[in-house]
Amino acid sequence: MAKRRPEDPPKGAPAWQSTFSDLMNLLLCFFVLLFSMSTVDAEKFQLVIASLSSSMSILPAGGASIGDGDMVGAGVNQLEFLDKYYNDLANSKSHTESTTEGTDANAQEQYEQMELSESEQMAQDIEKQLDNSSLKDMVDVDFTSEYVQLSLNGALLFESGKSEIMQEAYPVVNKISTILATYQDNLIEIEGHTDNVPVSARSKYESNDVLSMYRALSVADYVRANTSLDPSHIKSSGRGDYDPVADNSTAEGRARNRRVEIKVYNSYNSDFN
Numbered sequence: 001m002a003k004r005r006p007e008d009p010p011k012g013a014p015a016w017q018s019t020f021s022d023l024m025n026l027l028l029c030f031f032v033l034l035f036s037m038s039t040v041d042a043e044k045f046q047l048v049i050a051s052l053s054s055s056m057s058i059l060p061a062g063g064a065s066i067g068d069g070d071m072v073g074a075g076v077n078q079l080e081f082l083d084k085y086y087n088d089l090a091n092s093k094s095h096t097e098s099t100t101e102g103t104d105a106n107a108q109e110q111y112e113q114m115e116l117s118e119s120e121q122m123a124q125d126i127e128k129q130l131d132n133s134s135l136k137d138m139v140d141v142d143f144t145s146e147y148v149q150l151s152l153n154g155a156l157l158f159e160s161g162k163s164e165i166m167q168e169a170y171p172v173v174n175k176i177s178t179i180l181a182t183y184q185d186n187l188i189e190i191e192g193h194t195d196n197v198p199v200s201a202r203s204k205y206e207s208n209d210v211l212s213m214y215r216a217l218s219v220a221d222y223v224r225a226n227t228s229l230d231p232s233h234i235k236s237s238g239r240g241d242y243d244p245v246a247d248n249s250t251a252e253g254r255a256r257n258r259r260v261e262i263k264v265y266n267s268y269n270s271d272f273n
Helices: 013-039 042-056 062-067 071-077 078-130 165-179 208-226 252-256
Strands: 139-143 145-154 187-193 232-236 257-266
Touching: 078 139, 078 145, 139 187, 145 165, 165 208, 165 257, 187 208, 232 257, 252 257
Parallel strands: 187 232
Antiparallel strands: 139 145, 145 257, 187 257
16 A cells, blocks of 8 residues: 655745744844933033033033033023123233234334434534535535435536536545545435426537536445445435425526435435345
8 A cells, every 4th residue: 555645844034024923023123222222311411511511611500500400590690701801802912913003103213213313413524524625515414214315516517508516626526535435335326416497409408407427426436446345335326306305486496396306315214225
């Protein structure tokens, strides 16, 4: 008699159910872990807050203000002190700025006074040398905080309408050159000036500007050639009739305007660039 084949055992759960069960278990463990980590000792938490607030807050209430729930009230109580703090800070800044401005103004005033004092001393020395050279009545001396100015009447140096120094004027220019030679480290600027009468149509100079420029250049070249001064320390320029010192409507005024000015700059203003 044939044997009966045993029945197959029942099949297990589908494969996806096993995977899903594993995922659910992992999620459960994850949320349990989060819950366990979120449980904080309230007393320790208050101590941490108090420590941080007392060390970092600008309000003197510190940890008590947070622990007692009075932070807002305590902060409002401190507003008047904050206002005073910022007002004091603003006043301090304003005072510092005004002090700095006052210091700068005083420094500038002292600097200008030193400039003026040096120019005054230079003018006194030059006048003394002019007295010794018998040129006091031929040269006018003036000074500013920048330079000492020597003014010579153009009629002493040049013939009318010409820029070459007259031979009769050589002794005067020689004495002036000797005085200038004592200022080896100073900038010297020579300016030529004319009256407002137009140059003659037969003149080789097309305008008073050109004539004044050549007259200044003649004096500058003479000083360079007869002194040991550094040639680069001597500048020359023509001002024409743009800077009169007297009224051109009179003969006396026009004579004063026809002049040569020599400016010897003090050490504070001797810029050779």
